[in-house]
Structures are given as C-alpha cells and as structure tokens.
Amino acid sequence: MYFRDKITLKEVMLLRSKDVLQLLRVTRQTLSKYVRDGKIHVRKLPNGHYDYDSDDVYAIFNKNVERKTCLYARVSTAKQKPDLENQISMLKQF
Structure with missing residues (x-):
C-alpha cells in the first residue's frame, strides 16, 4: 500500500480507472x-496502478452538457396574481 505523510487537496481528487470508465462510459482503450x-492527466502509483485527475475527467464528462435554467413560481389563489407576477420578475432578475 502507498502512504504519504501529507495529502494535498489535489491528491484527494484523484479517481481510479474503474470509476473513470463508469463515469465516461468509455472503453479502456478510449x-x-x-x-x-x-x-x-494520470499519476502512476508504485504498485503499477494509475490515478486519474478528476478535474480532467469531469471536464470531458460535462463537455457536451447543455445547461438549462428552470424557474418556478406559484400562488394559492387567483386573487394573488399580482404576487405571482412579482415572483416571476424577481426570478428572472436572479
């Protein structure tokens, strides 16, 4: 087993190949x-295994993701329609 005295944040954010393959849904060749x-980017461990940089993996994973924003507003009764309009305008500004 491979141990170090200090563990940096970057080292904590490393993934094993099995996890990377499942996340990206690619073959080992890919x-x-x-x-x-x-x-x-990878780091080779003394036991021959590799740790993969999670920032690089998630950059590929989120590459083709189209992000959308959904707004939701509601009121209890029809009498509160002005309140609904205020809610909608506040959400659009946010």
Missing part, C-alpha cells in the same frame, strides 16, 4: 487514448 492525447 481512456488510454485520452491519456496519450493529454486530455486526462
């Missing part, structure tokens, strides 16, 4: 290609 191309 993962190796990402490493060769420099898209994912």
Whole structure:
C-alpha cells in the first residue's frame, strides 16, 4: 500500500480507472487514448496502478452538457396574481 505523510487537496481528487470508465462510459482503450492525447492527466502509483485527475475527467464528462435554467413560481389563489407576477420578475432578475 502507498502512504504519504501529507495529502494535498489535489491528491484527494484523484479517481481510479474503474470509476473513470463508469463515469465516461468509455472503453479502456478510449481512456488510454485520452491519456496519450493529454486530455486526462494520470499519476502512476508504485504498485503499477494509475490515478486519474478528476478535474480532467469531469471536464470531458460535462463537455457536451447543455445547461438549462428552470424557474418556478406559484400562488394559492387567483386573487394573488399580482404576487405571482412579482415572483416571476424577481426570478428572472436572479
């Protein structure tokens, strides 16, 4: 087992190959290609295993994600319609 006296935040944010393969839903060959191309940085451990940089993995994972924002407002009765309009305008400004 590999131990160090100090663990930096960057070291805590490393992933095993099994986790990376599941997250990205790619084959081991594709993962190796990402490493060769420099898209994912790795650290080789003394036991021969690799730890993958989570920042690089999540950058690939979120690459094609289109983000949308959904606003939700409601009131209890029709008499409160002006309050609903105020809620909507406040949400749009946020």
